[in-house]
Amino acid sequence: MQDFLFSGWGAFWVTLFMLMPFAAMLAYIVYRKSVFDTGPGTTPVKTLSKMEGIWLTFVFVFFVGINLGSLKYMPYIAEARAATSGLPLQEIDVTAKSWGYEMSSRQVEAGRPVRFSGRSVDTQHGFAVYHPDGRMLFTMLLMDGLKQPTTVVHTFKEPGTYKVRCLEYCGIAHHVMLDELTVVKSN
Numbered sequence: 001m002q003d004f005l006f007s008g009w010g011a012f013w014v015t016l017f018m019l020m021p022f023a024a025m026l027a028y029i030v031y032r033k034s035v036f037d038t039g040p041g042t043t044p045v046k047t048l049s050k051m052e053g054i055w056l057t058f059v060f061v062f063f064v065g066i067n068l069g070s071l072k073y074m075p076y077i078a079e080a081r082a083a084t085s086g087l088p089l090q091e092i093d094v095t096a097k098s099w100g101y102e103m104s105s106r107q108v109e110a111g112r113p114v115r116f117s118g119r120s121v122d123t124q125h126g127f128a129v130y131h132p133d134g135r136m137l138f139t140m141l142l143m144d145g146l147k148q149p150t151t152v153v154h155t156f157k158e159p160g161t162y163k164v165r166c167l168e169y170c171g172i173a174h175h176v177m178l179d180e181l182t183v184v185k186s187n
Protein backbone atom coordinates (compact mmCIF):
# COMPACT_ATOMS: atom_id res chain seq x y z
CA MET A 1 0.00 0.00 0.00
CA GLN A 2 2.72 2.45 0.99
CA ASP A 3 4.71 1.58 -2.12
CA PHE A 4 1.64 2.45 -4.19
CA LEU A 5 1.10 5.74 -2.36
CA PHE A 6 4.61 6.88 -3.21
CA SER A 7 4.39 5.88 -6.85
CA GLY A 8 3.34 8.33 -9.59
CA TRP A 9 -0.27 7.10 -9.68
CA GLY A 10 -0.40 6.95 -5.90
CA ALA A 11 0.63 10.60 -5.71
CA PHE A 12 -1.99 11.46 -8.33
CA TRP A 13 -4.84 9.77 -6.43
CA VAL A 14 -3.73 11.19 -3.07
CA THR A 15 -3.66 14.68 -4.59
CA LEU A 16 -7.09 14.18 -6.11
CA PHE A 17 -8.41 12.80 -2.84
CA MET A 18 -7.07 15.80 -0.93
CA LEU A 19 -8.77 18.17 -3.35
CA MET A 20 -12.17 16.49 -3.03
CA PRO A 21 -13.25 18.19 0.22
CA PHE A 22 -12.50 21.60 -1.33
CA ALA A 23 -14.51 20.78 -4.46
CA ALA A 24 -17.45 19.50 -2.41
CA MET A 25 -17.38 22.51 -0.10
CA LEU A 26 -17.23 24.95 -2.99
CA ALA A 27 -20.15 23.26 -4.75
CA TYR A 28 -22.18 23.31 -1.53
CA ILE A 29 -21.48 27.00 -0.83
CA VAL A 30 -22.27 28.06 -4.40
CA TYR A 31 -25.49 26.04 -4.33
CA ARG A 32 -26.64 27.41 -0.98
CA LYS A 33 -25.84 31.04 -1.67
CA SER A 34 -27.32 31.05 -5.16
CA VAL A 35 -30.47 28.99 -4.63
CA PHE A 36 -32.17 29.20 -1.24
CA ASP A 37 -30.05 31.25 1.13
CA THR A 38 -29.15 34.43 -0.71
CA GLY A 39 -29.01 36.70 2.36
CA PRO A 40 -26.00 37.30 4.64
CA GLY A 41 -24.66 34.27 6.54
CA THR A 42 -26.06 33.41 9.98
CA THR A 43 -23.24 31.19 11.28
CA PRO A 44 -21.75 32.85 14.40
CA VAL A 45 -18.19 34.06 13.97
CA LYS A 46 -17.13 31.89 16.92
CA THR A 47 -18.34 28.74 15.14
CA LEU A 48 -16.58 29.82 11.97
CA SER A 49 -13.23 30.25 13.67
CA LYS A 50 -13.68 26.93 15.49
CA MET A 51 -14.33 25.17 12.18
CA GLU A 52 -11.33 26.91 10.70
CA GLY A 53 -9.19 25.68 13.58
CA ILE A 54 -10.34 22.09 13.17
CA TRP A 55 -9.69 22.19 9.42
CA LEU A 56 -6.23 23.71 9.84
CA THR A 57 -5.31 21.12 12.48
CA PHE A 58 -6.41 18.31 10.16
CA VAL A 59 -4.41 19.70 7.23
CA PHE A 60 -1.34 20.26 9.41
CA VAL A 61 -1.41 16.76 10.93
CA PHE A 62 -1.99 15.19 7.51
CA PHE A 63 0.79 17.25 5.91
CA VAL A 64 3.30 16.48 8.66
CA GLY A 65 2.26 12.80 8.64
CA ILE A 66 2.86 12.40 4.91
CA ASN A 67 6.19 14.20 5.12
CA LEU A 68 7.41 12.10 8.06
CA GLY A 69 6.16 8.92 6.37
CA SER A 70 8.08 9.69 3.19
CA LEU A 71 11.34 10.59 4.95
CA LYS A 72 12.76 7.09 4.64
CA TYR A 73 12.54 7.36 0.86
CA MET A 74 14.98 10.26 0.78
CA PRO A 75 18.49 9.44 -0.47
CA TYR A 76 20.22 11.07 2.55
CA ILE A 77 18.20 8.95 4.96
CA ALA A 78 18.91 5.78 2.98
CA GLU A 79 22.61 6.68 3.02
CA ALA A 80 22.61 7.32 6.77
CA ARG A 81 20.74 4.08 7.43
CA ALA A 82 23.13 2.10 5.25
CA ALA A 83 26.09 3.68 7.05
CA THR A 84 24.75 2.62 10.44
CA SER A 85 23.37 -0.79 9.42
CA GLY A 86 26.71 -2.51 10.00
CA LEU A 87 26.49 -4.13 6.55
CA PRO A 88 29.51 -3.38 4.36
CA LEU A 89 28.67 -1.14 1.42
CA GLN A 90 29.08 -2.45 -2.08
CA GLU A 91 30.71 0.30 -4.11
CA ILE A 92 30.14 0.93 -7.79
CA ASP A 93 31.91 3.73 -9.61
CA VAL A 94 30.03 4.95 -12.64
CA THR A 95 31.53 7.09 -15.37
CA ALA A 96 29.08 8.37 -17.92
CA LYS A 97 30.39 9.32 -21.34
CA SER A 98 28.45 9.92 -24.53
CA TRP A 99 26.80 7.42 -25.01
CA GLY A 100 27.45 4.73 -22.47
CA TYR A 101 28.63 3.92 -18.97
CA GLU A 102 31.84 2.59 -17.52
CA MET A 103 31.16 0.76 -14.28
CA SER A 104 33.58 -0.73 -11.82
CA SER A 105 31.15 -3.65 -11.48
CA ARG A 106 27.80 -4.68 -12.92
CA GLN A 107 26.96 -7.27 -10.31
CA VAL A 108 25.75 -6.70 -6.76
CA GLU A 109 24.19 -8.71 -3.98
CA ALA A 110 20.60 -8.31 -2.91
CA GLY A 111 19.97 -7.19 0.65
CA ARG A 112 23.23 -5.28 1.02
CA PRO A 113 23.40 -1.54 0.37
CA VAL A 114 25.13 -0.40 -2.80
CA ARG A 115 26.68 3.03 -3.15
CA PHE A 116 26.73 4.32 -6.70
CA SER A 117 29.24 7.12 -7.22
CA GLY A 118 28.68 8.71 -10.58
CA ARG A 119 30.57 11.19 -12.72
CA SER A 120 30.25 12.50 -16.21
CA VAL A 121 33.27 13.32 -18.32
CA ASP A 122 31.61 15.25 -21.12
CA THR A 123 28.07 16.50 -20.74
CA GLN A 124 24.99 16.07 -18.58
CA HIS A 125 23.83 12.46 -18.28
CA GLY A 126 21.35 10.51 -16.20
CA PHE A 127 21.70 7.18 -14.45
CA ALA A 128 18.30 5.69 -13.77
CA VAL A 129 17.92 2.15 -12.46
CA TYR A 130 14.81 0.14 -13.27
CA HIS A 131 13.42 -2.91 -11.51
CA PRO A 132 12.88 -5.94 -13.84
CA ASP A 133 9.13 -5.20 -13.70
CA GLY A 134 9.74 -1.79 -15.28
CA ARG A 135 9.47 0.39 -12.18
CA MET A 136 12.09 3.10 -11.82
CA LEU A 137 13.92 2.77 -8.49
CA PHE A 138 16.02 5.91 -8.53
CA THR A 139 17.85 8.24 -10.84
CA MET A 140 21.01 10.30 -10.55
CA LEU A 141 21.84 13.43 -12.48
CA LEU A 142 25.48 13.32 -13.52
CA MET A 143 26.99 16.66 -14.42
CA ASP A 144 30.41 17.19 -15.88
CA GLY A 145 32.90 19.40 -14.12
CA LEU A 146 31.95 18.48 -10.55
CA LYS A 147 34.74 17.78 -8.07
CA GLN A 148 32.71 15.32 -6.02
CA PRO A 149 30.87 12.35 -7.49
CA THR A 150 27.09 12.24 -7.24
CA THR A 151 26.06 9.39 -4.95
CA VAL A 152 22.99 7.33 -4.25
CA VAL A 153 22.75 4.42 -1.85
CA HIS A 154 20.28 1.73 -2.77
CA THR A 155 19.57 -1.71 -1.36
CA PHE A 156 18.22 -4.11 -3.96
CA LYS A 157 15.61 -6.43 -2.52
CA GLU A 158 15.26 -9.02 -5.28
CA PRO A 159 17.72 -10.73 -7.59
CA GLY A 160 17.29 -10.11 -11.30
CA THR A 161 18.44 -8.08 -14.26
CA TYR A 162 17.96 -4.36 -13.71
CA LYS A 163 18.02 -1.91 -16.59
CA VAL A 164 19.97 1.34 -16.54
CA ARG A 165 18.86 4.22 -18.70
CA CYS A 166 20.04 7.78 -19.25
CA LEU A 167 17.19 10.18 -18.50
CA GLU A 168 18.94 13.41 -19.53
CA TYR A 169 18.92 14.24 -23.19
CA CYS A 170 22.63 14.14 -24.04
CA GLY A 171 22.84 14.16 -27.80
CA ILE A 172 22.03 12.25 -30.95
CA ALA A 173 22.52 8.76 -29.48
CA HIS A 174 20.93 9.43 -26.10
CA HIS A 175 18.35 6.67 -26.71
CA VAL A 176 21.03 3.98 -26.91
CA MET A 177 22.58 4.98 -23.59
CA LEU A 178 21.51 1.81 -21.80
CA ASP A 179 23.16 -0.68 -19.51
CA GLU A 180 22.33 -3.50 -17.12
CA LEU A 181 23.01 -4.50 -13.54
CA THR A 182 22.74 -8.04 -12.26
CA VAL A 183 21.50 -8.47 -8.73
CA VAL A 184 22.32 -11.88 -7.28
CA LYS A 185 21.17 -13.58 -4.10
CA SER A 186 23.35 -12.79 -1.13
CA ASN A 187 25.43 -15.63 0.23
Ligand SMILES: [Cu+2]
Pocket residue numbers: 125126166167168169170171174175177
Ligand atom coordinates in the same frame (compact mmCIF):
# COMPACT_ATOMS: atom_id res chain seq x y z
CU1 LIG B 1 21.24 10.76 -22.39
